[in-house]
Amino acid sequence: MASIAEINSNDPVTRHMRKELAKLRVGQTVREAIATLRQAPPPPRIVYFYVVDDDERLRGVIPSRALLLSPPDTPLADIMLRKVIAVPAEATVLDACEFFVLHRFLAFPVVDPQGRLQGAIDVELYTDELRDLGNGLSDDLFQLIGVHLARARQPGPIAAFRGRFPWLLCNVGGGIAAAFLAGIFRNQLKSAVALALFIPVVLALAESVSIQSISLTLQLLHGSPPSWAAIFRKLRRELLTGIMLGCAAGALVGLAALGWFWQPRLAACIVGGIASGVSAAAVFGAALPSLFHRFRLNPHLAAGPVVLAVSDIITLFCYFTLATWLLR
Numbered sequence: 001m002a003s004i005a006e007i008n009s010n011d012p013v014t015r016h017m018r019k020e021l022a023k024l025r026v027g028q029t030v031r032e033a034i035a036t037l038r039q040a041p042p043p044p045r046i047v048y049f050y051v052v053d054d055d056e057r058l059r060g061v062i063p064s065r066a067l068l069l070s071p072p073d074t075p076l077a078d079i080m081l082r083k084v085i086a087v088p089a090e091a092t093v094l095d096a097c098e099f100f101v102l103h104r105f106l107a108f109p110v111v112d113p114q115g116r117l118q119g120a121i122d123v124e125l126y127t128d129e130l131r132d133l134g135n136g137l138s139d140d141l142f143q144l145i146g147v148h149l150a151r152a153r154q155p156g157p158i159a160a161f162r163g164r165f166p167w168l169l170c171n172v173g174g175g176i177a178a179a180f181l182a183g184i185f186r187n188q189l190k191s192a193v194a195l196a197l198f199i200p201v202v203l204a205l206a207e208s209v210s211i212q213s214i215s216l217t218l219q220l221l222h223g224s225p226p227s228w229a230a231i232f233r234k235l236r237r238e239l240l241t242g243i244m245l246g247c248a249a250g251a252l253v254g255l256a257a258l259g260w261f262w263q264p265r266l267a268a269c270i271v272g273g274i275a276s277g278v279s280a281a282a283v284f285g286a287a288l289p290s291l292f293h294r295f296r297l298n299p300h301l302a303a304g305p306v307v308l309a310v311s312d313i314i315t316l317f318c319y320f321t322l323a324t325w326l327l328r
Contacts, residue, residue, distance in 0.1 A: 013096045014089050017110045017119035022049045024076055026059045031072035048107055050117055051080045057115040058084060086111045089118050096121055174309025178316050185320035194261050195323055198253065198270050199316070205249050205274055206281040206315040210307050213238055213285030231290045235283055242282025243275065250274030265326050272322045277315030284311055 022042035024033045033049070042049075049067055051060040060080030070079050085103055087096050089112045099108050107122035217234070254271035258264065285307050 011093045012089075013087055013091045013093055013110060013121065014118060016093060017121050019119045021109075021117070021120055023117065024049050024051050024062070026051050026053050026077055026080075028076050029072065030067060030070045030074045030076065030079070033067065033076055034072075048109075048120075050109055050120070051076055052117050056117055058086060058109055058111050058117045060084060061109070084109060087121065088113070174312050177309075177313050181313065181316045181320060185324065194257065194263070194266055195269070195319075198257060199319070201253055202270070202274055202277055202319055203312055203315055205246075205253075206277040206311050207308050209242060209245055209278045210281035210285035210311040213242075213282045214289060214307055217286045217289045228294075231287075231294060234286055234290060238282045238286040239279060242279035245282070246275035246278030247271070249278065269319075269323050269326045272326075273315075273319035276318040276322065277311075280314045280318060281311040284314065 020042075022037065024036065028036070049062040049064065050058060051062060053059055060077070060082045061084050062076065062080045066079050085099070085105065086109045087099055089110055091110075096108070099105075107120050109117055110119045110121065112118055250271040250273070253274060254267040257270050258267035261267075288307055288310075
């Protein structure tokens with residue numbers, strides 16, 4: 001385990017994981033598992049028992065309480081938790097710390113692309129790192145809401161205002177632009193009032209997908225800037241993902257609108273608006289941070305309110321334009 005001074009948020013998690021694990025076999029019973037543990041006592045830092053198959057692939061995890069309190073003849077397969085949240089071996093220290101923040105478990109196994117157990121990270125090992133990584137981790141977690149931890153720690157209200165107000169200008173600008181778009185398409189809104197009822201859900205879906213794209217993209221932007229080919233491959237994947245997410249979510253909302261108003265054109269407009277808006281938001285959420293990083297600018301500047309504001313404008317434009325075509 002490296003010292004605090006040697007740890008960097010971009011270090012591979014495999015460099016700092018614990019390799020001495022309490023591993024059990026998927027075909028064992030509780031009695032056989034306990035006998036195995038007595039013959040080869042687990043390391044002192046034990047939180048969970050990991051169940052693997054003959055190829056060392058992770059099959060489940062067993063909390064200590066479940067192993068100790070289950071009847072001796074109980075198969076491990078009956079008491080293990082099969083849905084295991086595992087950290088991929090290619091993850092960074094920052095990624096691993098975010099797992100603790102998001103999921104709040106005491107430990108996470110580390111697995112390779114084939115699902116083979118490589119090691120584990122636990123809270124005891126990472127307590128100091130989570131605290132002393134400091135600005136690197138905390139800034140990444142707070143970037144999506146446009147607030148830097150360094151700013152939040154400043155005691156004066158004037159300093160807090162100066163740090164936070166510029167981000168609100170993005171929302172103000174986006175809101176004014178959205179209102180301007182609504183004014184341009186006011187005739188469509190007058191002729192189909194139901195369009196206005198679904199604007200919040202259309203925007204919410206697009207914003208959620210754009211935040212997901214931003215988060216995933218920022219996690220990958222470490223080291224040298226990506227090539228144009230890599231950026232285009234990323235955008236293509238995001239476009240296909242956005243289309244699938246948009247069509248699925250749009251179909252659900254469209255069915256609800258069809259059952260409510262029984263207007264097929266309105267339902268088609270909602271499905272198309274959500275699908276196009278979500279697709280555009282996914283691509284834009286991945287494109288802007290990637291382009292910033294490509295031109296050696298801070299990709300975090302593209303996060304949060306900036307992308308959300310632009311995503312709102314693009315989504316409303318797609319929604320209203322489609323309404324103009326379909327609701328004549």
